[in-house]
Amino acid sequence: MGDDAIRLENVSKSFRRHEAVVDLSIVVPKGEIYGFLGPNGAGKTTTIRMLAGALAPTKGRIVLAGHDLAKNPREAKSVLGYIPDRPFLYEKLSGWEFLLFSAGLYRVPTKIAESRAEELLNVFELWDWRDELIENYSHGMKQRLIMAGALLPKPQILVVDEPMVGLDPRGAKLVMNIFLRLAREEKVAMFVSTHTMSLASRLCDRVGVIYKGRLKAEGTEEELKAIVGSDGDLEELFLEMTTDETDPDLEKKTTPAKKAQEAIKA
Numbered sequence: 607m608g609d610d611a612i613r614l615e616n617v618s619k620s621f622r623r624h625e626a627v628v629d630l631s632i633v634v635p636k637g638e639i640y641g642f643l644g645p646n647g648a649g650k651t652t653t654i655r656m657l658a659g660a661l662a663p664t665k666g667r668i669v670l671a672g673h674d675l676a677k678n679p680r681e682a683k684s685v686l687g688y689i690p691d692r693p694f695l696y697e698k699l700s701g702w703e704f705l706l707f708s709a710g711l712y713r714v715p716t717k718i719a720e721s722r723a724e725e726l727l728n729v730f731e732l733w734d735w736r737d738e739l740i741e742n743y744s745h746g747m748k749q750r751l752i753m754a755g756a757l758l759p760k761p762q763i764l765v766v767d768e769p770m771v772g773l774d775p776r777g778a779k780l781v782m783n784i785f786l787r788l789a790r791e792e793k794v795a796m797f798v799s800t801h802t803m804s805l806a807s808r809l810c811d812r813v814g815v816i817y818k819g820r821l822k823a824e825g826t827e828e829e830l831k832a833i834v835g836s837d838g839d840l841e842e843l844f845l846e847m848t849t850d851e852t853d854p855d856l857e858k859k860t861t862p863a864k865k866a867q868e869a870i871k872a
Contacts, residue, residue: 609635610669611763611795612657617666619652626652628819630666636762637793639785641800641810645848649819650767650799657765657797658688671762684712687761691768693752697741701732701751704740705758712759719758726754729784745772753781757788764788766798770805782809803841813840817848 612634619627627649634640644650655661656668659675659682668675673682695704702723709719727733730750740748749772756764769785770778786809788794800806806813807827814824823833830843838846 611636611638611671612640612797613667613669614653614657615667615669617653617656617663617668619649619656619661620664625819627656627663627816630816630819630821632814632821632824634795634797636795637789638811639789639796639798639809641798641806641813642816643800643803643806643813643844644816648816648848650816653816654765654767654797654799658686659683684759685762687756687759687764689753689756689764689766689769691771693748695740695748695752698739700737700739701727701743702736704751705755708755709758714759722758722760723754726757730754731780746774746777749773750777750781753784760792762794764794764796766796768800768802769798770800770802778805785809803839803844807840815844815847822847 610633612632614630614632617627617630618625630649630653632640642650642653652661656663657670659679662676668682670682671685673685675682696707699707705723705726706716706719709716709723714722724733727736730753732747732750732754735743735747740751743751749769753769764785766785769781773781782805785796785798789796789811798806798810812824812826813830815822815830823830825833827840827843830840830847831837834843834846836843836846
């Protein structure tokens with residue numbers, strides 16, 4: 607597995623008769639930002655919840671930094687940071703108290719936790735609000751605080767669901783720069799689910815497109831253009847891949863995803 611941080615091996619999830627995710631195989635190495643795109647109901651949220659350990663796959667295997675999530679859940683979750691699209695926070699705590707509380711969940715020693723909390727509150731431009739109750743924070747500030755909490759234990763893997771929801775342009779640029787630094791300098795692997803095509807184009811090294819529970823295509827933006835046979839931007843490529851009139855042979859052309867699946871099955 608080497609430098610693989612995230613491995614989904616033939617992962618499927620069914621709810622009674624509904625197949626939400628079907629035979630999904632994805633490999634994300636250390637230091638890569640992987641964008642996960644798909645329309646509503648395509649299986650993105652189910653996949654995110656399985657990666658975060660909130661749902662168990664019906665079949666298949668998820669490995670995080672070498673730890674099988676089913677067999678060694680504590681070890682697997684210890685290397686993972688999860689940022690939901692809707693932050694859940696204890697609003698009667700201050701920002702400072704929330705970060706120290708989060709550190710306690712990960713058993714980060716107090717002195718290290720205080721140092722990390724100060725660093726992250728400054729990075730996310732929340733230091734001046736550290737003693738304010740979270741109920742007084744704006745939605746964008748809450749989103750930045752939940753990101754700080756996820757990063758406090760220095761995870762090797764970051765799973766992010768719609769990171770820019772509620773952020774103003776300044777906040778969005780700040781967060782994007784933080785993500786890029788984490789990937790490039792600290793080799794954090796990121797799995798980012800988003801509807802924002804411009805964000806995926808600017809932020810992600812590769813993207814995977816899921817449609818009706820199946821991985822339709824995977825690769826860099828240039829590789830996706832070659833797969834679809836189009837020179838359009840990522841939004842146009844996405845629309846091309848997620849309509850029922852799509853080329854029926856498209857999956858045969860998705861060589862990066864196909865090769866990954868075949869390698870895992872082998």
